[in-house]
Structures are given as structure tokens and as C-alpha cells.
Amino acid sequence: xxxxxxxxxxxxxxxxxxxxxxxxxxxxxxxxxxxxxxxxxxxxxxxxxxxxxxxxxxxxxxxxxxxxxxxxxxxxxxxxxxxxxxxxxxxxxxxxxxxxxxxxxxxxx
Amino acid sequence: xxxxxxxxxxxxxxxxxxxxxxxxxxxxxxxxxxxxxxxxxxxxxxxxxxxxxxxxxxxxxxxxxxxxxxxxxxxxxxxxxxxxxxxxxxxxxxxxxxxxxxxxxxxxxxxxxxxxxxxxxxxxxxxxxxxxxxxxxxxxxxxxxxxxxxxxxxxxxxxxxxxxxxxxxxxxx
Numbered sequence: 018x019x020x021x022x023x024x025x026x027x028x029x030x031x032x033x034x035x036x037x038x039x040x041x042x043x044x045x046x047x048x049x050x051x052x053x054x055x056x057x058x059x060x061x062x063x064x065x066x067x068x069x070x071x072x073x074x075x076x077x078x079x080x081x082x083x084x085x086x087x088x089x090x091x092x093x094x095x096x097x098x099x100x101x102x103x104x105x106x107x108x109x110x111x112x113x114x115x116x117x118x119x120x121x122x123x124x125x126x
Numbered sequence: 127x128x129x130x131x132x133x134x135x136x137x138x139x140x141x142x143x144x145x146x147x148x149x150x151x152x153x154x155x156x157x158x159x160x161x162x163x164x165x166x167x168x169x170x171x172x173x174x175x176x177x178x179x180x181x182x183x184x185x186x187x188x189x190x191x192x193x194x195x196x197x198x199x200x201x202x203x204x205x206x207x208x209x210x211x212x213x214x215x216x217x218x219x220x221x222x223x224x225x226x227x228x229x230x231x232x233x234x235x236x237x238x239x240x241x242x243x244x245x246x247x248x249x250x251x252x253x254x255x256x257x258x259x260x261x262x263x264x265x266x267x268x269x270x271x272x273x274x275x276x277x278x279x280x281x282x283x284x285x286x287x288x289x290x291x292x293x294x295x296x297x298x299x
Contacts, residue, residue, distance in 0.1 A: 053186065
């Protein structure tokens with residue numbers, strides 16, 4: 018499923034414009050060291066963390082998009098870095114569990 | 127032998143701390159990986175060095191294993207990876223990033239001898255296998271990861287980047 022379609026079905030709000038990539042799965046983590054050892058390419062990363070380190074880790078793995086939960090929003094420097102490496106950023110007021118449940122109902126796990 | 131089209135996967139993954147230390151006598155800096163429950167902060171003597179704790183962050187360490195030929199590349203000398211954002215005109219890393227173009231992200235493989243006083247850095251085999259591993263998993267057309275050893279940086283102080291480590295997650299401010 019494309020990110021744009023997924024976003025409209027789950028209420029994710031785009032923080033930045035980016036390539037409308039395909040999402041093949043979901044990974045939930047707040048730790049960069051965990052992301053580089055366990056996440057896979059083309060996943061949607063769900064996280065609370067808004068630090069630049071997360072973008073550096075996600076880019077290395079070729080994560081498609083990042084969804085910040087609980088209304089978290091990264092700084093402009095983080096948005097610019099994500100834009101530069103082609104990672105789409107989204108935000109939601111949902112908590113991790115609620116967003117993950119919505120994605121599971123759509124068959125994305 | 128030597129003809130395998132390697133398919134690397136991470137193996138021997140351990141989680142711990144990247145500990146950075148400095149010697150106030152000579153200005154050398156070094157780092158090491160610790161898998162102790164808490165990051166060691168003790169100062170200690172090592173030859174002429176007096177190593178003082180400068181900081182630590184949660185990080186991970188791993189080796190790479192080929193699922194085809196079962197070769198294992200030990201990355202004992204690798205203590206971390208840094209996404210380069212350096213723009214210093216005299217820096218090799220900055221220049222190679224510029225010449226590679228927008229679709230390439232350059233990552234610096236950090237060795238334990240930050241100031242390279244020993245003359246050693248990450249092995250060529252280690253760098254090659256890291257490049258193969260990260261690029262084999264990329265699905266975005268045209269995207270490339272380029273891993274270079276940290277002895278290519280212009281300076282430990284001036285070369286800018288984002289170290290992949292979880293800084294501050296064990297602290298409350």
C-alpha cells in the first residue's frame with residue numbers, strides 16, 4: 018500500500034512532502050541501535066523519538082516513512098534531513114498501540 | 127573461494143554502550159563498546175595515557191555472516207556508524223558525498239582509536255562487507271549507502287555527522 022493511501026485510512030498527517038513510497042510492513046521502536054539491527058526496508062517506523070539520530074538510522078535501513086505518535090513533531094532540522102534522504106514524515110495524535118491496531122486491521126504488520 | 131556473491135546478515139548482535147574517553151595529557155581520544163549493565167565511567171591509567179570518561183550512549187555491536195558461504199566478517203574494530211553531514215571543503219568524506227550525488231548517503235565507520243594515534247582503522251574487509259550488507263537490502267531505486275572508514279574524516283573535531291547511538295536515553299534531566 019502507498020503511504021498516501023495508508024495515511025488517509027489511518028488519519029496520519031503529513032509533516033513534509035516526500036515520494037509516495039510503498040509500505041510493506043511496520044516496525045515500532047524508539048532506539049536507533051534497535052532500528053539498524055531489526056527494521057527492514059520499506060517499513061513504516063512508528064516512534065515517539067524526534068531526534069535526528071532516528072533519521073540517520075532509518076535512512077541506513079531504507080525505511081519508507083516515519084510516524085510520530087502522541088502528537089510529537091520533530092524540529093525543522095530533522096524535517097529537512099528526512100526530506101533530503103527521501104523519508105516521509107507523518108504525525109498522529111494516536112498512541113503507538115492505537116496506530117498499530119489501525120495498521121493491523123489494514124493488513125499491514 | 128572468493129567467488130561467492132555474498133548475502134550478508136547481521137550476527138552476534140549485542141546491545142550495550144559506546145563509551146568515549148579522552149586523555150588530558152596528550153589529547154588523544156578513544157572509544158570502546160561495553161556490554162556491562164551500566165556504562166563504565168571509571169578513570170584509569172594505560173601506559174602514559176590517563177583515560178577519563180567523556181560520555182556514553184546506548185549502542186549496538188554486530189558481525190556480518192554470509193548465508194551462502196558462511197563466511198563471518200568480525201567487526202571488532204567497529205564501534206559505531208555516523209551519517210556524514212560534513213561540508214568542510216578539505217574533507218575527503220564531504221567531497222566524496224558531494225561527488226556521489228543526492229541519492230547516496232555517506233556513513234563513516236567509527237573505529238575505537240578516534241584520533242588514530244595507533245595508525246589503525248576499520249579493516250578494508252570490514253568496510254567492503256558493510257557496504258555490501260547495507261546496499262543489498264535497499265529497495266529504493268537509485269539509492270546507495272557508502273560506508274567509509276573514519277580515518278578519511280578531516281578531523282575528529284571538525285568532521286560533522288550524526289552518530290547512530292541512543293544518547294541520553296538513560297538520563298533524566
